[in-house]
Amino acid sequence: MSHGTTTLHRGRKAAAATLIAAAAIALTAYQDTEADAAGAPSTATGGxxxxxxxxxxxxxxxxxxxxxxxxxxxxxxxxxxxxxxxxxxxxxxxxxxxxxxxxxxxxxxxxxxxxxxxxxxxxxxxxxxxxxxxxxxxxxxxxxxxxxxxxxxxxxxxxxxxxxxxxxxxxxxxxxxxxxxxxxxxxxxxxxxxxxxxxxxxxxxx
Incomplete structure (x- = not known):
């Protein structure tokens, strides 16, 4: 299974709490992508x-x-x-x-x-x-x-x-x-x- 590279675009420096929350959201999104790829149905030409x-x-x-x-x-x-x-x-x-x-x-x-x-x-x-x-x-x-x-x-x-x-x-x-x-x-x-x-x-x- 191949994985795309996730690039995190960071803005200006924010409060420590905001950075922790953003990191948690990014990790959750990456894990969701892994699960979707593993469970995605295969597609074949012709049926x-x-x-x-x-x-x-x-x-x-x-x-x-x-x-x-x-x-x-x-x-x-x-x-x-x-x-x-x-x-x-x-x-x-x-x-x-x-x-x-x-x-x-x-x-x-x-x-x-x-x-x-x-x-x-x-x-x-x-x-x-x-x-x-x-x-x-x-x-x-x-x-x-x-x-x-x-x-x-x-x-x-x-x-x-x-x-x-x-x-x-x-x-x-x-x-x-x-x-x-x-x-x-x-x-x-x-x-x-x-x-x-x-x-x-x-x-x-x-």
Missing amino acids: TATGKYAFAPDRTAGDRCTTDHLKAGWGTDGGGRPDMHSDNQQTVGVWLKNTGSGDCTLAGFPGVELVGNSGPGDTFDLRRGAQQPVTVHLKPGEHTSFTFKVLPSLTGSEKRIEPGRVNITPPNEKKHLTLRWPFGGAVLDQRGATHPGSWVSPIGVG
């Missing part, structure tokens, strides 16, 4: 969401959810299992659960890196989609989810990646969570595409 996608007015939502206090898994409340034998764009769902002892918030896009089976350098970092992020509020034990899109590759002549695992980096974090890729198949490698068919959505959106 506020809670676990299980329920939306609510903005409010104080605790600290940011960190990688150390999150658990990840495949799927969403609406499904999210891709058919890697289809030639259509597929949706993959990932849930994130708050395993900490206190409330926390997630806001923005997660990092999604597909890691292939061909050795070092066989990776594909998905770009961000165009959706507007929201803030997701999670109580201990609650979960939320996000999705990402992939274009399956069905022919060996295409530039593609066969995922073995996926690294998930929560927003504003440097450490990632790793999930084994259980769906098989291959993803069309579009790292150089202007408008790739594989991209990631914000947490709690869609």
